[in-house]
Amino acid sequence: MLKHTRARTLTALAVAGLTALSALAAGAVPAAAAKASGAPKYLSANELPPYLSSTWTAGKIEDGVPEGLQYCLGDAFLAYDVNHRSFRTDLEAGATQTVVVTGSDSKAKALATRLNKDFQKCVSESSDPDVEVEYRDLGTLPVEEGARVHGVASVASWGAMDLRLLSVGRDGRTVTVVDYGQFGGFKKAPVKAFKKTTTTAVNKLY
Template identity: 60%
Template sequence: MFKRTRAGTLAALAVVGLTAGAALSAAPAGAATKASAPKFLAASELPPHPSSSWTAARVTGGVPEEMQYCFGDSLLAYDSRYRTFRTDLDTGAQQLNITVRDSAKAKALAARLDKDVKRCVARMDADPDIKAAYKSYGSLPVEEGARVHGFATRASWGAMDIHLVSVGRDGGTVTVVQWGQMGGFADAPVKAFKKTTTTAVNKLH
């Protein structure tokens, strides 16, 4: 997942990069397919930034390049859309919604994505130029459940980044929310991110 962006994450070494911007355009009135599509977070529902406001990009089909490194193989067979958020400083976020429709398959996909986060951190830590540490922040009692992960990275050239990633499910839809900025575990807004995750899952349908 996860190459370095202007937010200070890692380029070729693929540590969560979360940026881009603009506003989501309104769906056509009365469009049934749009009404049934899983809904996305608004910029105001991201963890508050102490000195900058969030902006939200337009919803785009597919899987963002930033998620390919960790999740690409798991998402090949699914219909997915994503939205990217940014601040004017060093913090970014993304939400990816995956439409599976079958609840049992969605449950299996969510479990696989949770494992993918841990495997991805282990793969990064195996790189001689990167040190990566993982923390589990537990599960959330929302719809069919969500789980929150965190990981911090330090590059040999001194760059430090902290990331929060959650995987949640409502019926046959899975959502992945990720947040990142420069810093360490002490800089992670875990409580606010859990609130964002709960909102994301509740808004899906």
């Protein structure tokens, strides 16, 4: 059961809050200060990749790191004030958008770099013998200060197939992570639509 839970974490998109730690000490911008200077805007439900005949529903903006990112990216977020919005369908798809406003462009650049590296490392170190994992670097996007897109497909020995698309983008001192998951593999992956969603997410921040 423990191995099964660890493997499924790579594609889990359930939403839960995790209190951010030491935001001021790390130079992150408090929520009130961010709002005063123009708070970043989030994706709307209709800006997510279409999924079969289902309709996306957007949740409220919440504090903390979504549960689906805690395993691979939790350590990178610990020093920052983090907020997120979750999205769900009535079928087998879900997503989150996470936003971090750092203290400077240089800190945001360093955070984005670490998030990309940590995610790739997390996937490559997945060693559950009951789950076969395939990682694909889906390239970069020329939006604001840039975005990188990752794809992960997993097939469990009991037949379950999961797809995860994740992107890290930056606009100045702000970093956003869009995390999307559905049943299936790369054959039906909505990569083009997800890249459009990522571009919209970064452009929409400010």
